[in-house]
Amino acid sequence: MFQALILALWATFCIYDTLGPTFIYAGRPLIAGTVAGAIVGDPTLGLAIGGTLELTALGVHSGSPGNAVASAFLRDEDVEMVTGLNLPMVLEVSNRRKKAGGDVAALKGYAVAAGTAGVVDVGEKLGL
Numbered sequence: 001m002f003q004a005l006i007l008a009l010w011a012t013f014c015i016y017d018t019l020g021p022t023f024i025y026a027g028r029p030l031i032a033g034t035v036a037g038a039i040v041g042d043p044t045l046g047l048a049i050g051g052t053l054e055l056t057a058l059g060v061h062s063g064s065p066g067n068a069v070a071s072a073f074l075r076d077e078d079v080e081m082v083t084g085l086n087l088p089m090v091l092e093v094s095n096r097r098k099k100a101g102g103d104v105a106a107l108k109g110y111a112v113a114a115g116t117a118g119v120v121d122v123g124e125k126l127g128l
Contacts, residue, residue: 089115
């Protein structure tokens with residue numbers, strides 16, 4: 001019961017740290033997971049979970065979540081996978097989903113093209 005109360009207080013602090021003045025970036029999965037793991041007595045597991053979530057959030061190619069998904073699902077011909085998610089990619093796939101009519105290979109192509117085009121050198125774009 002005591003651990004649950006401490007975890008609830010830690011979660012509240014993480015939310016406050018994210019939404020209010022940032023002190024230690026407690027809302028980041030790596031930090032939140034490590035401290036939560038320490039609270040329950042296994043900081044190594046907390047660090048591993050937090051790091052995995054951090055890599056997932058970053059969309060890192062060859063991160064453990066990416067490898068797990070790839071090995072589990074890419075054998076299915078109806079599954080495609082891209083990494084390095086950005087907002088233009090999400091919007092393009094969302095807008096073309098109905099038009100693609102279930103053609104996941106076409107959606108993957110749209111996602112890769114929009115994601116690549118969405119990476120911009122702002123200094124070059126502004127001529128700086």
